[in-house]
Amino acid sequence: MPYNKNKQQAFQAAQQGATEAFDSYEAIVKDSADYGHQLKHLTNEVNEAYQQINNALETASETQRDRLEQYQRDLQQIVQDVNGSTE
Template sequence: MSYYQNKQEAFQHASNKVNDAERTADDILMAIHEADYGTELAHLKEEVNQAYQQVEKALTVASEHQETQLKSYKEQLDKIRNQLL
């Protein structure tokens, strides 16, 4: 696999994880008064942690443009943490 593909793949994985975390956060906000809120919150924490890890990995091989976007993803994850966690 070429270096470019590694960068692109790492970036795509990070992007997917951030999107997963955002969808889970949206689901949590809708279910905030339901009985399984605690379970969903634990799931969200795991999603956010996985997304952070993937973003950090992607940053190690990111192009300049990707680095800017990945830093934006980290800010999105921080907002999720501050909102719900």
């Protein structure tokens, strides 16, 4: 039972981390004077989400793995969007 509980907790932490990163991305206002601070916060959220996802992938079920991999793709798209807007 502890194994399943840890697996579920890892998945939930990854899910929450990804959601927080997505929310931070949606909240960025590119023309804001606070943009640099917002971008730094987003970077921290994305990095934390990646770590949580990688931890959860170690014990994920097939269904969880599919969702976690989708989170990774979504986060990668955010990184690409942000990097494209700063060039």
